[in-house]
Amino acid sequence: DGGITQSPKYLFRKEGQNVTLSCEQNLNHDAMYWYRQDPGQGLRLIYYSQIVNDFQKGDIAEGYSVSREKKESFPLTVTSAQKNPTAFYLCASRPGQPRNTEAFFGQGTRLTVV
């Protein structure tokens, strides 16, 4: 099955610890995205990547880091510098070309800091 997979579905982290969220896609998409969603809120863009080995900061990149070493993978690390990491994290991907294409989303990872 083609799709985008986020793991784990639920993640608990102690304060002061870094944690990495996984996002894998087998859709052969060039572009990938990470969003954060707080309860009752919209999606805020953390980082996005147009192509392998390249990525850009979104609107709320502070306290987060990413890598894009492989086309199919775009892991997100939530560092201890992120003050309020508890949230629902969504990963998405879409083709680089043609333009004007829809994004496909994973089912999300719910991160809770305990």
Add this chain to the structure above:
Amino acid sequence: SQQGEEDPQALSIQEGENATMNCSYKTSINNLQWYRQNSGRGLVHLILIRSNEREKHSGRLRVTLDTSKKSSSLLITASRAADTASYFCATDRNDYKLSFGAGTTVTVRA
């Protein structure tokens, strides 16, 4: 900052009625997209309208785009209980940045 802002924040309608929600944005775009999210799940793409299009239909969905006013609307006709969800607009720019608004929560009462 979020590029798109939806209005209203919440909408409650009777089954069979139409639901209309609006989206305003700030910068020039390649296209505008609408997505749906059921509680606690990922988003599902509904419809995409390009910057040179004014109106688009897909089943019971109708989307309009007014680039001069930087606004879009999504109309869901003959709503069903299964349409209960949150709806988000997303703006797509030349630099591949895909930005979402805060969403409209729609509740369809049986």
